[in-house]
Ligand SMILES: Nc1ncnc2c1ncn2[C@@H]1O[C@H](COP(=O)(O)OP(=O)(O)O)[C@@H](O)[C@H]1O
């Protein structure tokens with residue numbers, strides 16, 4: 001349980017003049033549920049993109065399950081699954097077809113595919129609508145589909161980038177119950193981001209808080225509260241990151257992030 | 269193999285589900301065929317060059333493959349914009365296979381469109397010289413469809429937006445087409461045009477297809493086939509190289 005499975009060392013990512021990630025270092029242990037928290041634009045998604053081989057860091061080193069992410073991308077990709085912040089489904093296909101493509105891409109054994117797809121689509125309550133084109137789905141339904149898809153193969157590490165954004169409470173609870181089980185039963189490592197601090201408090205074993213591309217604090221909820229002299233994660237978070245509202249950098253997720261921005265402003 | 273198949277299949281499903289695209293994509297070559305074939309045919313014949321429609325059909329088939337093949341690259345931009353590219357790129361599958369599955373889908377689509385244009389050209393009065401050479405003509409179309417979709421995929425991998433793609437497209441596609449001997453025989457054109465056309469790889473595809481369908485060739489079928497093979501390998505390598513570098 002004490003083996004490090006994700007490690008970032010002095011990682012920097014610049015986009016032109018913007019420094020999105022500014023020299024972060026952290027370790028995640030195998031089987032841990034790790035929450036990566038921070039205001040909009042803090043650099044959470046950029047970090048996940050680098051960890052998942054989608055972006056090359058400007059400098060620094062990233063290790064995933066013993067593989068150097070920038071040097072050995074193919075091995076690194078075999079170690080994780082991901083639910084992206086922004087939609088990543090094929091809208092001109094049905095939910096079932098999307099699931100099938102995912103199963104083949106991730107080499108889920110053929111005999112298991114159909115059962116697994118059925119089980120997961122039922123879990124997120126999309127089984128009845130499996131043959132509708134995703135184009136006709138609402139934002140919440142798409143989100144549920146992406147979550148079902150992300151849970152289909154059982155990787156060593158699962159990245160969830162704001163997975164519960166725009167979801168109803170029932171689906172949120174369902175997701176976290178499932179994720180907890182994956183972590184307990186299979187020793188799966190979970191790396192997630194969220195703006196709902198209650199979620200992080202309830203499920204995360206360890207938390208890192210990032211702001212302006214730098215990690216400002218990390219530890220368990222209790223450690224963070226102690227460090228800041230506050231009583232809850234929310235208070236600790238607000239003390240560490242201030243209370244100004246940030247703009248969301250994300251593109252094309254149908255304004256869902258406006259909601260998270262609103263939520264942030266309510267947190268004041 | 270099954271990864272390549274499922275990605276190919278996805279392209280085909282998309283294609284079949286949007287029938288308006290099929291009509292749109294063959295409309296332009298058919299317009300060329302009718303306007304030029306019938307419109308300029310009389311002038312061409314008066315100049316003693318024979319039947320212009322006959323001459324034009326191989327060129328228009330190549331045009332269909334060129335436009336629909338390269339234009340298919342925009343699919344990669346759509347996948348970038350709508351996020352599905354990420355889903356494919358983080359999968360534990362080599363990017364070469366991801367590209368291959370998708371691009372073979374694109375190649376199949378442009379081949380279908382070329383065959384539709386080919387079929388319709390018979391209704392317009394096109395006649396084949398030697399039926400024994402038709403399999404060769406199909407092989408040339410196949411090679412060309414792979415070459416051109418790869419080319420489109422390479423360009424799409426390098427640009428970030430639709431405008432950029434359109435810009436490069438117009439800057440490359442129209443010159444490639446107009447300077448390829450698709451519309452006029454190379455024997456009678458000014459020397460400059462002859463030289464430009466002979467460094468355009470597409471010229472050799474048009475020439476080879478014309479040989480297979482009509483028995484006429486400017487360079488000789490051996491040279492045509494050699495240039496086509498080299499061009500295909502170069503375009504596929506170019507696409508693999510660019511696709512491997514995509515950051516999304
Ligand atoms: N592709 C990109 N090009 C330029 N800037 C980017 C790009 N992606 C992210 N950024 C910038 O990097 C910063 C961090 O963004 P992001 O990682 O998405 O934040 P978070 O996920 O924490 O909300 C933001 O300022 C954003 O504008």
Ligand SMILES: [Mg+2]
Nearest residue numbers: 044045085250
């Ligand atoms: Mg983000």
